Amino acid sequence: xxxxxxxxxxxxxxxxxxxxxxxxxxxxxxxxxxxxxxxxxxxxxxxxxxxxxxxxxxxxxxxxxxxxxxxxxxxxxxxxxxxxxxxxxxxxxxxxxxxxxxxxxxxxxxxxxxxxxxxxxxxxxxxxxxxxxxxxxxxxxxxxxxxxxxxxxxxxxxxxxxxxxxxxxxxxxxxxxxxxxxxxxxxxxxxxxxxxxxxxxxxxxxxxxxxxxxxxxxxxxxxxxxxxxxxxxxxxxxxxxxxxxxxxxxxxxxxxxxxxxxxxxxxxxxxxxxxxxxxxxxxxxxxxxxxxxxxxxxxxxxxxxxxxxxxxxxxxxxxxxxxxxxxxxxxxxxxxxxxxxxxxxxxxxxxxxxxxxxxxxxxxxxxxxxxxxxxxxxxxxxxxxxxxxxxxxxxxxxxxxxxxxxxxxxxxxxxxxxxxxxxxxxxxxxx
Ligand SMILES: Cc1cc2nc3c(=O)[nH]c(=O)nc-3n(C[C@H](O)[C@H](O)[C@H](O)COP(=O)(O)OP(=O)(O)OC[C@H]3O[C@@H](n4cnc5c(N)ncnc54)[C@H](O)[C@@H]3O)c2cc1C
Numbered sequence: 001x002x003x004x005x006x007x008x009x010x011x012x013x014x015x016x017x018x019x020x021x022x023x024x025x026x027x028x029x030x031x032x033x034x035x036x037x038x039x040x041x042x043x044x045x046x047x048x049x050x051x052x053x054x055x056x057x058x059x060x061x062x063x064x065x066x067x068x069x070x071x072x073x074x075x076x077x078x079x080x081x082x083x084x085x086x087x088x089x090x091x092x093x094x095x096x097x098x099x100x101x102x103x104x105x106x107x108x109x110x111x112x113x114x115x116x117x118x119x120x121x122x123x124x125x126x127x128x129x130x131x132x133x134x135x136x137x138x139x140x141x142x143x144x145x146x147x148x149x150x151x152x153x154x155x156x157x158x159x160x161x162x163x164x165x166x167x168x169x170x171x172x173x174x175x176x177x178x179x180x181x182x183x184x185x186x187x188x189x190x191x192x193x194x195x196x197x198x199x200x201x202x203x204x205x206x207x208x209x210x211x212x213x214x215x216x217x218x219x220x221x222x223x224x225x226x227x228x229x230x231x232x233x234x235x236x237x238x239x240x241x242x243x244x245x246x247x248x249x250x251x252x253x254x255x256x257x258x259x260x261x262x263x264x265x266x267x268x269x270x271x272x273x274x275x276x277x278x279x280x281x282x283x284x285x286x287x288x289x290x291x292x293x294x295x296x297x298x299x300x301x302x303x304x305x306x307x308x309x310x311x312x313x314x315x316x317x318x319x320x321x322x323x324x325x326x327x328x329x330x331x332x333x334x335x336x337x338x339x340x341x342x343x344x345x346x347x348x349x350x351x352x353x354x355x356x357x358x359x360x361x362x363x364x365x366x367x368x369x370x371x372x373x374x375x376x377x378x379x380x381x382x383x384x385x386x387x388x389x390x391x392x393x394x395x396x397x398x399x400x401x402x403x404x405x406x407x408x409x410x411x412x413x414x415x416x417x418x419x420x421x422x423x424x425x426x427x428x429x430x431x
Pocket of ligand 1: 007008009010011012013030031032033036037038039040052053054055056057234235236237263264265268271291292293375377378379401402403404411412413414415416
């Protein structure tokens with residue numbers, strides 16, 4: 001009987017499969033979609049490889065970077081590494097905020113220097129932000145009780161301007177959750193890992209290719225050359241417990257396995273409720289946040305002043321210049337996180353975003369085509385005190401993996417990879 005099945009070919013499932021294969025285990029991975037990658041996948045559009053959403057990785061994504069290394073990917077050829085820099089413009093005025101870490105200094109001084117010398121905000125406010133970070137570091141970035149990030153910022157006298165220019169954009173980018181409901185502890189975990197250890201941890205890493213070419217294709221090739229099997233377009237409809245393990249049922253076949261890692265999204269656990277009713281209860285209390293990415297193609301010579309820029313008092317939050325980042329000249333990717341449902345059609349939204357960009361960057365005036373993608377359940381809502389399930393499940397020989405399981409990170413590629421590796425290690429420990 002084949003030994004281990006992995007259901008779901010997103011980052012968690014792929015990381016689990018690669019880890020098991022590396023240790024000589026025979027793995028069969030099932031992915032319902034036509035491509036691997038789940039919520040981080042590429043697709044072909046208008047002659048270009050795009051992603052279902054513009055992603056940003058951090059230097060602190062240790063396990064993701066190790067996974068890429070394991071499957072033979074050379075980081076510098078596939079990722080653009082930018083030292084941490086924020087350049088943010090205000091649609092409502094002429095204000096501009098910028099903060100650059102100092103590459104000559106070690107962590108945490110590189111970022112403290114950046115805060116102290118930030119442009120567009122007063123000295124007292126910068127000092128309060130530095131004082132808060134130092135206080136957090138002294139307390140090992142650990143709170144006695146979780147609270148909303150907004151309430152923590154207020155307790156530490158962070159000014160409305162500092163919140164608007166710095167903390168809110170960072171919270172939306174990292175947790176995809178509004179400040180008033182975002183878990184301060186999870187935000188501090190990200191700050192700790194990015195700012196407090198090595199200065200390169202705060203670097204931004206941006207794929208030079210689409211995410212499938214970056215991550216899933218090399219992992220699939222690695223699995224293939226290690227006797228593991230990958231089945232795409234194969235949705236598992238039922239998981240039937242048996243005396244020796246589980247039978248996985250698709251629309252036209254049945255497969256028997258000794259152990260399973262269920263690496264589908266948190267809301268997808270309910271699909272197995274008929275035979276495994278306790279699974280759904282693990283995540284029934286979760287809620288979700290959307291992310292919309294608006295791709296706007298301009299003439300090839302069009303460039304932003306910086307490869308990545310933020311915006312406030314606007315619908316648009318971040319714009320990535322894919323010409324500078326991944327050789328797609330003139331293509332901008334605008335990210336709108338944790339937004340309310342739009343009343344605009346996709347066309348109207350693209351026009352509205354293009355108008356904002358034209359107002360902030362006069363060189364962005366002539367859109368050739370656009371593509372809007374909304375992922376309604378892009379991430380779980382990383383709310384205060386959210387209880388997240390462990391990798392072990394209420395059923396024997398069945399583990400769960402995904403960005404939502406218990407861990408320090410919000411819903412991110414790194415969170416999913418860590419969860420997949422941890423689930424794989426648990427499977428091996430139990431054999
Ligand atoms: C638009 C967007 C932007 C994002 N930006 C960032 C970012 O900048 N940085 C960052 O780190 N993270 C970002 N994220 C989050 C990151 O993409 C996710 O946290 C991560 O990809 C989740 O991986 P996962 O494996 O846990 O789950 P998923 O990717 O959801 O994988 C689950 C897989 O299981 C499959 N599946 C489900 N049911 C079945 C079944 N019955 N049979 C077979 N297969 C099944 C699904 O098709 C899917 O492929 C973003 C996400 C989105 C959507």
